[in-house]
Amino acid sequence: GCGKKTSDQLTIGISIPSADHGWTGGVVWWAEQAKKNWEAKDPGIKVIVSTAKDASEQVDKVENLMVQGIDALVILPHDPSPLTGICEQAAKAGVYLVVVDRGLDKPVQNLYLAGDNAGFGRGGAESVVKALAGTGKILVMEGIPCTVNSIRVDAFNEVIKQHPGIEILESQSAYWDTEKGLKLMENYLQKYPQIDAVWTGDDDVLLGALKAYEESGRKDIKCFVGGAGSKAIVKRILDGDPLIPFNVTYPPKMIADGVDYAIKGLRGELADDEKTIIIPAEIITRDNARDFYYPDSIF
Amino acid sequence: MTTAKPSSASAASAVWRQRALGWLSDYGPYIALAVLLVACAISSPSFRRPQNLINITRQISYSGIIAIGMTFVIIGGGIDLSVGSLLAFAGSVGIIAMNHCDNPALAVAVAIVVSIAVGASCGALNGALITVGKIPPFIVTLGTLSIFRSLTLYIANAGLLTSKHDLFARFGGAIILGIPLPAWLLLVLAIIGAIILQQTRLGRYICAVGSNERVARYAAINTNLIKFSTYVIAGFLAGISAVMLGGRLSSLSSTTAGLSYELDAIAAAIIGGTAMAGGRGSVIGTLAGALILGIVSNVLDMWGVSVNLQGTVKGVVIIIAVLIQRQR
Amino acid sequence: MTTAKPSSASAASAVWRQRALGWLSDYGPYIALAVLLVACAISSPSFRRPQNLINITRQISYSGIIAIGMTFVIIGGGIDLSVGSLLAFAGSVGIIAMNHCDNPALAVAVAIVVSIAVGASCGALNGALITVGKIPPFIVTLGTLSIFRSLTLYIANAGLLTSKHDLFARFGGAIILGIPLPAWLLLVLAIIGAIILQQTRLGRYICAVGSNERVARYAAINTNLIKFSTYVIAGFLAGISAVMLGGRLSSLSSTTAGLSYELDAIAAAIIGGTAMAGGRGSVIGTLAGALILGIVSNVLDMWGVSVNLQGTVKGVVIIIAVLIQRQR
Amino acid sequence: MPEKAAAILLETDSLAKAYDGVPVLSGISIQVRPGIILGIIGENGAGKSTFTKCLNGMTQPSGGRVVFLGEELRDLSVAGAIAKGIVTIPQEFNLVSDLNVYENIFLGHEPRYAWGLLDRPAMRAKARELLSTLNAQLDPERRIATLSVAEKQMVEIAKALTSPCRLLIMDEPTTVLNQREVATLFTVMRRLRNQGTSILYISHKLKEVRDICDEVVVLRDGQFISHDPASALDEAEMARRMVGRDMSQLFPPKGAPPADAECILDVRGLRVTGLLHDVSFSLRRGEILGFAGLVGSGRTELAETLYGLHPVQSGSITLFGRPYRPASPAQAIAAGLAYLSEDRQGSGVLVDFSVANNVTLSSLRQYCRPFISKSRENARARHYIDAFHIKAPGYDAPLRSLSGGNQQKVAIAKGLDTAPKLFIFDEPTRGIDINAKSEVYAFIRRLVDQGISCLLISSDLEEVIGMCSRIAVMRAGSIAGEVSGDHINEEEIMYLATGVK
Ligand SMILES: Nc1ncnc2c1ncn2[C@@H]1O[C@H](COP(=O)(O)OP(=O)(O)OP(=O)(O)O)[C@@H](O)[C@H]1O
Ligand SMILES: Nc1ncnc2c1ncn2[C@@H]1O[C@H](COP(=O)(O)OP(=O)(O)OP(=O)(O)O)[C@@H](O)[C@H]1O
Ligand SMILES: O[C@@H]1[C@@H](O)[C@H](O)OC[C@H]1O
Numbered sequence A: 001g002c003g004k005k006t007s008d009q010l011t012i013g014i015s016i017p018s019a020d021h022g023w024t025g026g027v028v029w030w031a032e033q034a035k036k037n038w039e040a041k042d043p044g045i046k047v048i049v050s051t052a053k054d055a056s057e058q059v060d061k062v063e064n065l066m067v068q069g070i071d072a073l074v075i076l077p078h079d080p081s082p083l084t085g086i087c088e089q090a091a092k093a094g095v096y097l098v099v100v101d102r103g104l105d106k107p108v109q110n111l112y113l114a115g116d117n118a119g120f121g122r123g124g125a126e127s128v129v130k131a132l133a134g135t136g137k138i139l140v141m142e143g144i145p146c147t148v149n150s151i152r153v154d155a156f157n158e159v160i161k162q163h164p165g166i167e168i169l170e171s172q173s174a175y176w177d178t179e180k181g182l183k184l185m186e187n188y189l190q191k192y193p194q195i196d197a198v199w200t201g202d203d204d205v206l207l208g209a210l211k212a213y214e215e216s217g218r219k220d221i222k223c224f225v226g227g228a229g230s231k232a233i234v235k236r237i238l239d240g241d242p243l244i245p246f247n248v249t250y251p252p253k254m255i256a257d258g259v260d261y262a263i264k265g266l267r268g269e270l271a272d273d274e275k276t277i278i279i280p281a282e283i284i285t286r287d288n289a290r291d292f293y294y295p296d297s298i299f
Numbered sequence B, C: 001m002t003t004a005k006p007s008s009a010s011a012a013s014a015v016w017r018q019r020a021l022g023w024l025s026d027y028g029p030y031i032a033l034a035v036l037l038v039a040c041a042i043s044s045p046s047f048r049r050p051q052n053l054i055n056i057t058r059q060i061s062y063s064g065i066i067a068i069g070m071t072f073v074i075i076g077g078g079i080d081l082s083v084g085s086l087l088a089f090a091g092s093v094g095i096i097a098m099n100h101c102d103n104p105a106l107a108v109a110v111a112i113v114v115s116i117a118v119g120a121s122c123g124a125l126n127g128a129l130i131t132v133g134k135i136p137p138f139i140v141t142l143g144t145l146s147i148f149r150s151l152t153l154y155i156a157n158a159g160l161l162t163s164k165h166d167l168f169a170r171f172g173g174a175i176i177l178g179i180p181l182p183a184w185l186l187l188v189l190a191i192i193g194a195i196i197l198q199q200t201r202l203g204r205y206i207c208a209v210g211s212n213e214r215v216a217r218y219a220a221i222n223t224n225l226i227k228f229s230t231y232v233i234a235g236f237l238a239g240i241s242a243v244m245l246g247g248r249l250s251s252l253s254s255t256t257a258g259l260s261y262e263l264d265a266i267a268a269a270i271i272g273g274t275a276m277a278g279g280r281g282s283v284i285g286t287l288a289g290a291l292i293l294g295i296v297s298n299v300l301d302m303w304g305v306s307v308n309l310q311g312t313v314k315g316v317v318i319i320i321a322v323l324i325q326r327q328r
Numbered sequence D: 001m002p003e004k005a006a007a008i009l010l011e012t013d014s015l016a017k018a019y020d021g022v023p024v025l026s027g028i029s030i031q032v033r034p035g036i037i038l039g040i041i042g043e044n045g046a047g048k049s050t051f052t053k054c055l056n057g058m059t060q061p062s063g064g065r066v067v068f069l070g071e072e073l074r075d076l077s078v079a080g081a082i083a084k085g086i087v088t089i090p091q092e093f094n095l096v097s098d099l100n101v102y103e104n105i106f107l108g109h110e111p112r113y114a115w116g117l118l119d120r121p122a123m124r125a126k127a128r129e130l131l132s133t134l135n136a137q138l139d140p141e142r143r144i145a146t147l148s149v150a151e152k153q154m155v156e157i158a159k160a161l162t163s164p165c166r167l168l169i170m171d172e173p174t175t176v177l178n179q180r181e182v183a184t185l186f187t188v189m190r191r192l193r194n195q196g197t198s199i200l201y202i203s204h205k206l207k208e209v210r211d212i213c214d215e216v217v218v219l220r221d222g223q224f225i226s227h228d229p230a231s232a233l234d235e236a237e238m239a240r241r242m243v244g245r246d247m248s249q250l251f252p253p254k255g256a257p258p259a260d261a262e263c264i265l266d267v268r269g270l271r272v273t274g275l276l277h278d279v280s281f282s283l284r285r286g287e288i289l290g291f292a293g294l295v296g297s298g299r300t301e302l303a304e305t306l307y308g309l310h311p312v313q314s315g316s317i318t319l320f321g322r323p324y325r326p327a328s329p330a331q332a333i334a335a336g337l338a339y340l341s342e343d344r345q346g347s348g349v350l351v352d353f354s355v356a357n358n359v360t361l362s363s364l365r366q367y368c369r370p371f372i373s374k375s376r377e378n379a380r381a382r383h384y385i386d387a388f389h390i391k392a393p394g395y396d397a398p399l400r401s402l403s404g405g406n407q408q409k410v411a412i413a414k415g416l417d418t419a420p421k422l423f424i425f426d427e428p429t430r431g432i433d434i435n436a437k438s439e440v441y442a443f444i445r446r447l448v449d450q451g452i453s454c455l456l457i458s459s460d461l462e463e464v465i466g467m468c469s470r471i472a473v474m475r476a477g478s479i480a481g482e483v484s485g486d487h488i489n490e491e492e493i494m495y496l497a498t499g500v501k
């Protein structure tokens, strides 16, 4: 890492997308949590949380953080390319850079911390394949178009392709939004007389899709697979819902971990070879669901 | 002195043309709706399934209820861009309040009363800023669009607010005689709205104020009170819509609930024949407008049109619907 | 016969009050800007750092350039809700076109020309639908808001369009005499806009059409052409803004680029003293309005105000800014 | 028929116009020689404005031909007409209220510097010069929104005079002008005529038509009736041809209220900030009190104050024996007042509403129990249509499709429907034809006979003199004096109104 500032005042800037859906809502919550915890625990630390509704606003917000003299920047970029320039500038200015979740175009960061998006897609696909025993018709509801989404969907399709018995009826974007998932599922239920499984790639959408299915009174779908381990879905797994055998973690808490790493990095407590940390996509089933249930979190 | 009479044949044909156009303009939304329904039913077997038609009624009901309020506001010469955010705010406060009650029935009652009260009060705030503050409606509601959403994010910590009572979901998801509760509500509210607009003094005054405010003031109409009331109506209906939407999902997302409903509501009102400049419009027309938008969006899913292109179709429908009516 | 003169004291004070209010209304945006600047500079050391002030000029420049076009449209009696989507569309087509060129300099030139041409043509489409199609501007641009965004999603596959030339980023990020290129552009375009509005027939006719279209028509002004031109100007400027934003980020997101810029642009114009109903306004006022919004948003960051509450402050600023001016 | 001069400036041949298939003009064939003032008269809705609109490009005729300087005009646009030298001062104001005086005067043909930018100093100077030829003391920098009606009319006239003009169309230019202003205008018109410009002059003031016009065309129900030298017609004959029968008496006989009639309205020391200073007068039951004065003297403000539209600063008002200080028109109506506003389309009627809905606008409460009874509304509208001879396609026709005079009758009906005991008429016959005028007069008389009292504000001196037994004259926001009985004459009123003999 760069300068070792143990006793000094440290200012950490967090730049994240605004809460445009449940998961990012969780990110905002965990960022605030990190601020609260660190500032209570260590008077030498100041954390500034900044959110942005799109990439260009995020560039402005990073500028504003830099003006405030941050020592480290923990950023979850909206999109890689638009944020690469400003992050490069920050790194050049000596700011300790931790990039979370969505990577940059150039590896200018000190540390990259991410969930396993490919694993996320793969895990979802594999559990679908398993539940259907290799044959069936499935629906895919994609997320907000961005890198994270395409990595996941690509990985999902990769696996499905190896199972010719599985047919993807349709793949549309539900924008990681409950209401959109609900409406899309309602319409699919009218359109397709036979559906065997649904992959929504996100738990918010899953909630909507489940609602539509339950209301329809149909009994043909064997499983729904979402992802990210939202507390509502984990609760249903815990309660033994037969429709939801499985989930993959993708904890919004990673933003708070990013802050921890940034402080460690600034204080020289990180090994210099630690450049990339991948939080594994853990599989949640009924057996281990209790370990992933955080009723106080907002996601 | 010879008096050239206009050739009576051409005059007669002109009269007919005029009548046909007038008729088209009056019944345009209903004709368009009928044509659309038939076309969709023929082209898509999934579309014509009764359950799908019922689904559509529910899909349109949340923004449809808001569109009724928007109709009043627009006829009164205003605009309300804040209704979508207001839905989120009223619903969130309602859920927070209900979660303080332990008795489920009481809790649901609290959610209903609180959401509607918050909706109507925030509508009153809009109305007061517009009438007493004399600020153009577009500006006031642009400001409160931002304010209501931000307050929602604040009280919900930018997350999801979930009701702790199952009864709320059963209420929001209730089906009566095969038709979902919100669809019934939409229908009943539209009928009440139509009666208010056409058969009561309030309705006549709203048209008068929207048509020419000065004339209305000279005719001893309390124009500020009338304009104010349209925003209260809009807020009240946003509150009702919030309860139904919250009940449906048993929760509300502070970030996305009601997002851009105002645009759908405005589009429904305009497609339904309400004049953007105020003074003229019909609630039943708005209902037809909401149905047209809902059917188009539904059938695009049924046809499997790329979501990316659905916005194009929606935009084209809005423009064409109005284009047809303007030909008068 | 004695004619009772108005008590001169009260009359004089009324005159003074009138003048003071008129003055407040004419110079309101500039006074507000000055007060705001001083207050922010005193309260926040980070705010007053020169680099921060320079940052602000860039931060406002993209929607500021759009706001200049919006000023023309609103003064001409219209509204353009589509500019944000149009920015995304024009910029995306520009990037796609530039990626077909191998020579970097040529590619940047292509991006500039194509984006601006697409912007102006789509503006012309808006203008044509409004004037020839006789559809209210709110409806047309509500429709094209949806259409332009959807087409952008379609051509970009709902993803990010990235330029393959570094020169583009260097161009968008260029600094001239310590000031970012887009800020220079904003300034130059505002001055040109102000001259057009105040010193040319076009500007005079735009005011006339916005104030009273019938009168303008009887004065032998081609009102359709004038209204049409305001939308072309708005589209043209959206194209310029698209190039600058694309260059800055070296890419454009089809889902979020320019999202809700139209609301910021409208807010800037109105805060700057443009009358929502048309007929009156000033480009330099709009510039002040954009600066006010930019400074408020910046200083909230500097003060560390909760992100969730920033929307509330923004909404309140919009409403208060207009409230002060309406007191006339 | 007038003898033909060497050249014909304008000729129409079987000109016809139909709106929505309904003919409003048919078979109009008229010739206009250069350098004359041609009066066009006719009842409200006779088609006078429509005729001129066919000549200046505001509307397209649906039949017949227009030949101007030997060339047939086809698909004429407003711009095209102006380019050919056909300039119009229209019936309804045509000014941009957000722009100032000189910007309006030059709207559409602004002088510019070589590089295309506006030459403001030139506009200012020329505007000042033009206005001074009209004897109008008006600062060219003032915004139109702040001008009085008469001042606006002056700007309108100045505007018409900026373009080189061979045919000037003036549609009721004098309705809002006082006598001195009218005299100035006539001087300008004569000057233009002597320079070779022809003027089409539309007016309901037949005396003026006789004074200024060389020839007179009469239209009735969209048909051509006659074209004669003005000297060949007296006012009675003009009226007869317009109406199609003899017009005996314009004003009904004056009736004075009984000497012991009680005082129903007593205004003492009324002050309204910036508008009225120390206004005192009283009104007895069954009396018509006239209000004369120059434009801008505050008569409208006085009426509006009584109607609850301006807050009273000080002074007392007693109405029907009770103290009265209205805070809104609703309170005024509840107290038994009705007000016919001088600005018909701006504050009198809703042009998009039907006749029936306009009539009941102020009295709607009576028709609700609790829902509006449309049949009673319609019956009421039919009643007024019959009683006032309102020319309308039906009670459900929008007011937009009625002529100005008929709109005015609807506005009166609206006031009457609130069953007032005191009716304030502000310029009740502005822009309406002689037949309608006599109906309105008879009508006001009938109201008074029924015990309703009236305030009659008018700039038409003949009208106040003909109708009132007592006239208050206002000047600069206060009452300059009162004339009554034998002292009522134009000289006395003008003296009080202007303060000069
Ligand atoms: N735009 C229109 N649409 C339909 N009918 C119209 C329109 N304009 C005028 N009319 C009708 O045409 C007839 C002639 O109207 P016009 O305005 O020419 O009368 P006018 O002689 O000028 O009357 P006034 O003395 O009241 O001004 C009227 O019956 C009127 O109702
Ligand atoms: N909006 C305004 N702003 C400033 N001054 C105004 C405005 N409207 C009217 N005035 C002024 O107020 C005075 C009274 O105007 P007004 O013409 O209404 O009086 P009036 O006696 O009713 O005239 P009229 O004979 O036309 O009925 C005039 O000097 C006028 O210039
Ligand atoms: O926003 C995304 C979220 O919804 C998904 O579940 O995980 C990754 C995030 O970037």
Ligand SMILES: [Mg+2]
Binding pocket: D048, D049, D050, D091, D171, D404
């Ligand atoms: Mg006329």
Ligand SMILES: [Mg+2]
Binding pocket: D296, D299, D300, D301, D342, D426
């Ligand atoms: Mg007056």
